[in-house]
Amino acid sequence: MAVAGRLNVRWAGGSHSGQAYCSRAPRRCGRAALHCPNLNEGFRLGTVNVYRRCCRPGCGRPAVATLIYAYADSTAVVGPLAPAPDPHAWDLCERHSAHITAPVGWELVRVEHVELDDDAVDAGDDQDDENTDITALAAAVREAGRVTTGLVETGQDPIEYSAEKDFNNPDTSNHPVHRTKRVEEQIAAHKAARRSHLRIVPDPEGGE
Numbered sequence: 222m223a224v225a226g227r228l229n230v231r232w233a234g235g236s237h238s239g240q241a242y243c244s245r246a247p248r249r250c251g252r253a254a255l256h257c258p259n260l261n262e263g264f265r266l267g268t269v270n271v272y273r274r275c276c277r278p279g280c281g282r283p284a285v286a287t288l289i290y291a292y293a294d295s296t297a298v299v300g301p302l303a304p305a306p307d308p309h310a311w312d313l314c315e316r317h318s319a320h321i322t323a324p325v326g327w328e329l330v331r332v333e334h335v336e337l338d339d340d341a342v343d344a345g346d347d348q349d350d351e352n353t354d355i356t357a358l359a360a361a362v363r364e365a366g367r368v369t370t371g372l373v374e375t376g377q378d379p380i381e382y383s384a385e386k387d388f389n390n391p392d393t394s395n396h397p398v399h400r401t402k403r404v405e406e407q408i409a410a411h412k413a414a415r416r417s418h419l420r421i422v423p424d425p426e427g428g429e
Contacts, residue, residue: 273306275314284312288321297323300332 287303288311296401
């Protein structure tokens with residue numbers, strides 16, 4: 222006589238559960254009973270919610286923001302959640318996006334909302350939403366005065382690529398040590414020029 226078996230299915234990290242029934246008798250091994258499902262009937266499971274989670278270790282909260290690193294300008298940008306996962310970006314939950322900090326020497330830029338003008342919308346009619354959002358985020362970063370490319374323009378390259386230059390001269394040598402110093406000086410000069418419209422205002426005397 223066959224005994225109807227019953228199988229309870231529970232998902233790790235969720236409360237969804239389903240039940241499957243079979244008409245075969247359960248196999249018993251010692252004190253434990255194994256109920257096998259009926260493959261012809263299949264499982265009857267509830268709806269499973271699939272959402273992107275925070276990438277921080279040990280955090281399973283839903284992601285609400287995306288973190289992008291602009292290595293060319295030492296800038297970390299926290300913006301709205303990207304429409305699709307990006308291997309070069311990090312999804313963060315509300316808690317971690319609010320408490321994220323930039324590495325030492327870096328700047329942290331927060332983009333709360335990305336607005337598209339009429340020209341951008343018309344130009345993006347033939348493109349998908351993902352490319353439109355990424356273009357809008359890049360435009361917002363450029364408007365903030367950030368560099369979005371890691372390439373160095375050849376016209377402003379402080380390195381003269383010539384084999385006739387003195388190898389021991391730090392001003393013209395292509396040795397990695399001297400070359401790195403000149404590139405760092407160029408980056409420092411670029412950052413100073415980017416903030417040339419800002420000036421330091423001394424505190425008024427007497428605390429007024």
